[in-house]
Amino acid sequence: MLHRVHDYRHLITRWRAVARKAGLKLRHLARDDGFELFYLDTGDATPGLYLSAGIHGDEAAAPEALIQWAEHNAKNLSSWPLLIFPCLNPWGIRNNSRFDSKGRDLNRLFQGDSHPVVAAVRRVVKNRRFPVSLSMHEDYDAQGIYLYEVQRGKSRLGETLLAAARKSLPPDPRPSIDGRKADKGLIRRRFSPRVFEKIGYPEAIWLHLHHSEYTFTFETPSEAALDLRVKAHMAVVDECLRTVLNSPRI
Numbered sequence: 706m707l708h709r710v711h712d713y714r715h716l717i718t719r720w721r722a723v724a725r726k727a728g729l730k731l732r733h734l735a736r737d738d739g740f741e742l743f744y745l746d747t748g749d750a751t752p753g754l755y756l757s758a759g760i761h762g763d764e765a766a767a768p769e770a771l772i773q774w775a776e777h778n779a780k781n782l783s784s785w786p787l788l789i790f791p792c793l794n795p796w797g798i799r800n801n802s803r804f805d806s807k808g809r810d811l812n813r814l815f816q817g818d819s820h821p822v823v824a825a826v827r828r829v830v831k832n833r834r835f836p837v838s839l840s841m842h843e844d845y846d847a848q849g850i851y852l853y854e855v856q857r858g859k860s861r862l863g864e865t866l867l868a869a870a871r872k873s874l875p876p877d878p879r880p881s882i883d884g885r886k887a888d889k890g891l892i893r894r895r896f897s898p899r900v901f902e903k904i905g906y907p908e909a910i911w912l913h914l915h916h917s918e919y920t921f922t923f924e925t926p927s928e929a930a931l932d933l934r935v936k937a938h939m940a941v942v943d944e945c946l947r948t949v950l951n952s953p954r955i
């Protein structure tokens with residue numbers, strides 16, 4: 706039996722309740738693999754915070770953290786500039802799979818419109834710019850939390866986000882994570898087009914190239930306790946929002 710965090714319909718019921726409480730409308734994104742997908746947009750044309758979770762269905766703490774964060778902040782949601790994609794791969798969540806029903810990794814398809822869900826996200830985002838974007842993930846090999854920051858200028862935001870999450874879980878101590886140099890859980894690197902032309906564009910690279918000033922991918926270790934993984938994600942979302950609200954021009 707699958708854990709409740711894999712119950713996509715329950716997740717959407719919760720999002721509907723949050724939207725109602727916030728006086729917002731959950732908008733239809735796409736229909737894929739027999740599931741209806743939704744998003745929440747409070748910012749319209751305002752530069753704000755881009756949040757997405759559930760692109761990999763075996764990383765369930767991410768969509769759970771996003772809904773808990775929204776539930777916790779329902780009263781304030783409409784006053785903050787947010788574009789939220791609560792769960793980009795419902796079939797994967799339902800089936801505890803990284804991939805969609807056709808074996809595709811959505812997070813390698815953001816270079817174009819070949820996948821209906823990715824195409825829908827690209828349509829919603831259009832020409833918008835976000836001071837900060839956050840893609841929420843998990844990793845079953847991880848030995849702690851870690852964060853990818855696509856390098857832009859001399860930002861120290863990565864350290865700030867990790868410090869907030871460290872209250873729940875320790876950083877991954879490995880000097881190399883996924884073949885990339887890491888320092889106390891922070892992987893900050895320049896964008897290398899050659900690499901991604903080969904493997905396909907992750908959401909974060911598409912955001913970095915076209916839509917966001919500071920681009921983060923946060924990962925929790927999926928072997929750790931669920932409530933701690935959720936708390937770590939929520940702390941990072943809080944910190945991203947604080948950054949957006951405090952710095953109109955970062």
Ligand SMILES: [Zn+2]
Pocket residue numbers: 761764842843
């Ligand atoms: Zn992932």
